[in-house]
Amino acid sequence: MAEIATICPYCGCGCGLYLHVANSRVVGTAPMRAHPVSRGRLCLKGWHAHELADSPDRLTRPLVRRGDELQEASWEEAVSEVVRGLQGVIERAGPQAVGVLGSARCSNEDNYLLVRFARAVVGTQNIDSGLAAYSLPEQIAAVSDARIADLDDADLIFLVGAEPGEEEPAVGAHIYRALQRGAKLVTASVRRHALARLAALHLPLKPGAEAAALGSLLYELVVERKLAGDADVTDLTAALADLKPAGAEGKTGLAAALVSGAADLWQAAEKVVVVFSSALAASVEGARAVSAMGAFRALGAGPRVAVLGLLGRCNLRGSWDMGVRRGFLPGAPAGDLAAEGRLKAAWGGDFASGEGLPAWEILDQCQALYVMGDDPSRNLPDWAARRARLEQVKFLVVQDLFLSPLAELAHVVLPAASFAEKDGTVTNLEGRVQLVRAAVKAPGEAREDWRIIAELSRAFGKPVSPQSAADVFAEISQAVPAYAGLSHHSLQAAGGAEIGRDGAADALAGAISALRAAEDGAQAAEQFPLLLVADPTLGTWAEEVSVSHLPVAGREFTVTGKDYPDGMLVLNPADGRKNDLRPGRPVEVASAHGAGRMQVKFSPEVPEGIAVTPYHHAARHRIMNIVAEVETGRPVFAPTPVSVGAGK
Template identity: 30%
Template sequence: MTNSIDEIEFNDVLFIIGSNAPEAHPVIGSKMKRAVRRGAKLIVVDPRRTELAQHSEIWLQITPGTDAALINGLIYLIVKNGWADMKFVEERCEGFDDMWKVVQNYHPEMVSEITGIPVDKIYAAAELYAKTEKAGIYYTLGITEHTTGTENVMNLANLAMVTGHLGIESAGINPLRGQNNVQGACDLAALPNVYPGYRSIADPAAKAAFEEAWGVPLSEKMGLRIPEMIDVAVYGKLKAMYIMGEDPVLTDPDANHVKKAMSSLEFLVVQDLYMTETAKFADVFLPAALYAEKDGTFTNTERRVQRVRKAVEAPGQCRADWDIICDISKRMGYNMDYKDAEEIFEEIRRLTPSYSGITYKRIEKIGLQWPCPTVEHPGTKYLHKGVFPRGKGLMQGIEYKAPAELTNQDYPMLLTTGRMLYHYNIMTRHSSNLDTLRPHELAEINPEDAEKLGIQDGEEIRVTSRRGSIVTKTIITDKVSPGVMFMTFHYKESPVNELTNSAYDPISKTAEYKVSAVKIEKFAAAGGV
C-alpha cells in the first residue's frame, strides 16, 4: 500500500475495484464502513453485489475481465472534461502522450458495451473520483488474477497519476495483500528475480553484497515462478520440489494439471501444519510450527513490520520453519547457523536498506513501516511525497485485452472465484466451529439462470469446465448477474480449482482465477455421478 490502513477512514472517496474487503479483509472492511459513516463515498467495481456495493454511492457491476476498458474509459472522461491534474502530470510524470494515444479511443459508449456498465454510471464515477482531493484506490485479487493483471495495476497507476491522487494522505494506490505476510515474503526475496529489498539479481553490486554476506557464489540465472514450475514438472524437466506453507493441489488453478505435476516429480518435500492435499503426494513431510509457536516478524499490507511472539510450545516434532531450513542447509553442506529469529532479522536489516532502521527494540510494542533507513527514522506513513523512486512516474498506454477464455455454446457461463467471511483460504476448515458456520460450498447463481435450468435453492449441481467437473450446492441470489456464477476455493469436497483456467499473466505469472467458462446442470440430470 502506498498509504496506511488508518488513513482509510479519512478518505473522502474510496475507489474499490476487485476487492470484497468485509469478507476477505474484515479489519480493513470495517475501516471502509467507518469511512462511510463519517461521510465518505464509495465507488465499488465488482461483478457481485457485495456488502460494500450496498454501501456505495456508485456500484459499477462489471463483466469479469474487463477492468482495463473501464479504467481507460474513466481516464478518457477525466481528461476530456478537464478534471485531470495537469500540473501534477507535468511536474511529476512522463509518458502522458503515449498513454493518451491509447485512452482517447475508449469513449464511454464503447466502454459500456465491453464492461456492461451504463454510460451514466461511468461518467458519475469518473467525476466523483477525479474531483475529490482525498481519493484512494483499493484493489485486491479481482484486479491481479487475470492474464492482464500486471497491466491492470499499471492502468490504475495511470488513473491515480492523471488525477494527482498520490503522495498525499488518505489517497494513493493500495493493494490489499491476500495473506498476513505476503508483503514480507516479497520484501525478503520470495521471488525468482530479486534479492531482499527488491535488488535485482542482474545487478552486479547487489550480487556482490550478498555473496560477501553469505560467503558463497550466487547464480545470475533467474528462477521459475509457480505456474512455470508446475508446467515443467509435468514434462519431467523439474525433478524435485520443496513446498512450504502452500497447498497448490487445492489452491492453484487447473488442479488436475497440478496433481499430474506432483505425481511426475521424483522427490517432493512438504513442510506444513497439517497433512494437506499436496502433502498426500509428498515423499517427506516436515511438521512446522504455527505463528503462535514461534518468534519472528510479519510485514503486513501497509508495509508495517511487526513482532510475532511465541505463546505456546509447538506439539510433537513441529519446529519453526527457519530452524528446519537451517538444519537442511547444514546437511547439504552450507553452515547456515543462527541462534534465534532476532539474529536473522539483524542480518535482514543489515542487507535491506528499507529495513535498516527497524530493530526488535523499536517494534517491541508497535510496528514500523518501511522505508525506515535509520534508527532515528520514524517510518514512512505514506509513499511518494514529492517524488517517485524512479524520479518521474511513468504513464503507459494499456489496451483492453479479452480474458484468455470466453463463453461459448458449450460453456455459456462465466465462473469467478473468491473468498467468504466464514473461512480463510483452506486452513480454517480444520476449525470445527468455523466449519459448522459454513460446512460446504454454496455456489451463487442468478435467479434467471436457475429458472432456465430448473435449479432450486440449496440443490446440488454439476459444474464443468474444459479442465474438470465438480459437484456443489447452490444458493440462488441476485448478487451475481445473469450468465455469471461465483464460488469460493475453501472446500476440498468441491474443489473449484479443478475448473479454473491456468492461463497466466506473462509478467507476474499469476493465473486467471477470475474468469473461466463453465456449464452447469442439475446433479440428478447429470447422472448423479
C-alpha cells in the same frame, strides 16, 4: 494468565492481538486497542487464532515415507533423509532440479533463511512463492503506495474487485467507519457484495473487462475533465483512445452515465483512496487492471490520490521482500550487482543469483521440491491437471503445521512451529513490519521454520551463523535495504515500523502499456448462456489447513465443503429459476473446455447472466478456460461461457 502481544497469522492486514496463556497453553485471543490497524477489532479468524496453536491435529514429529506410508521418525533421521534426497537429485540433475517454495504464512526470518538455503546452500535459483499464480508482486509494488490509515481521512473510497469485508476485514472496518463519518464509496466489482450495497455508486464490472473499465474512468478523468494537471499524459491519452465512455460501453459493460457519475464523485473529493483486492489480481485481466491503477496516481489535478493493494495472506509482502519471488533476491531484483555483493558478503560466497523459474514451472519441471508452510496446489487454477505431476516428483519435502493434502504426498514431512510458538517478524500489506512473539512452546518436537532451515544448512555442510530469530533479522536488516536500521528490539511497540518498497517499477509507464493491451470483456454464447467467473475471495479459507482444523472457526469454514461437496456455483435467483435449478442441488456445468458437477447457490449479489464459483472450486474441475497471462506467463482462469442443467 498472561497476555502476549503478537500479530494475527491470517490475512495481510497484520492486526494486533493478544494470546492469553495459562498453564503453558494458549487459551484465548483478545483484540489490541493500541494497534494502529486493528484498533481493538478482530475478524472471525483472528478471534480464534489461539485455536491454531492449540489444535489437536498439529504435527508433532517428523514423518518419513517408508513404502506407501509416512512414519514417525526422529529429527536426525528426517534431516539426513532430506539431505540424502536432495543430494541425490542434485548429483543426478544439478541443483536447478531442486525447486523451493516459500510461504506467506511464515515469518520474514523463515523466508529469508529459506532463500539463503535455496540459493547459497542447495544452489538453485528456482525459488518462488506458493501463491505466485494468485498474486502480482511486481504490478502491486509499482502501484500500491497507500497506508491503511489513508482511509481514515479519505472522502472518496474507490473499491475495485472484491470486498475487504470478506477478504481483509480489518481494511473493511476502516471503510465502514469512513462511511459513518460521511465519506463516499464507489465500488466496481462483478458481485454486488455488502459494501457495494452501501456504495454511493456501484459499477458492475464485466468479467474480463476490468482494465478496460478502469481505462474508461481514466478517460473521463484525464481527457474529459482534464484532471491530469501539468503532467504529460500524451501517451496515456493515446492508450485510452478506444475507451471513451460514450463509445466503449460494449467493450467495458459500463454505461457512460455511471462513469460520469463516478467522475463527479471523484471531482468533488479532496482525497481519494483506490483500494483493490487480490481477487482483482487473480483475474484474467489482473496484471493489466492492477498496472492501470498506476495512472490514478499520475493525475496532477483534482483530489489527492493514494492506491492501496490488498494482500490476502499474512506475510505475502514480507516474503516477497525476502526474495520469495521469482526473479528477485532479498531486497532487489536478480541482476542487481550491489545486492549480489551484499548477499555474497552475508552468505559467505557465491550463490545461484539468476532469475529462476516461476512456481508453476517449478512444479512442472523440478525433480525435487522443498515446500515450506504452504500448499501451492490450492493456488493454481490447473491444479487438477498438476496433481498427477506432483505425484511423480522424485523427492518432496513439506514443512507445515498440519498434514496438508500436499504433505500427504511428501517423502519427508517436518513439523513446524506456529505463530504462537516462535519469535519473528511479518510485514503487512501496507509495509508494516511487526513482531510476532512466542507465547508457548511448540507441541511435541515441532520447530520454528527458520530453525529447521538452519539445521538443514548445517547438515549440508554450510552452517548459517544466526542463533535466534533476532539474529536472522539482524542479517535481514543488512541484506534488505527497506529493512535497514530495524531490529526486533526496535519493533516492540504496537504497530512496529512502516517501510517502503525496494525496486518498484514506474507506475505510469506500466499503466500505459497495460491500458493499451486492455481486452474486451468476455461474452456468453448461445450454447453456453452463462459466464462463469472464478472468485478467489469466495470461500478462500474454506479448505486452508490453518483454519479448517480449528474447533470453532473451522466449523464455519468447512461448512462450504459440506454444503457444496463438488464445488459451489453461485447464480442469480432469476437464472436459477430460468434453468429450473434448486439451491443446494447438484448441477451439471458444461463449457467448451470440459464439464463437471457442482452444487448451486442462489444469491442476488451475482448479476443475471453470470455464475460465480470460488477459485479453489474451479481448480478442482476442468470446466473453465485457463490461459497464460501475457505479462507474467502465469496460468489464470478466463471467464468461461457455460451451460448449467439440473444434475442427477
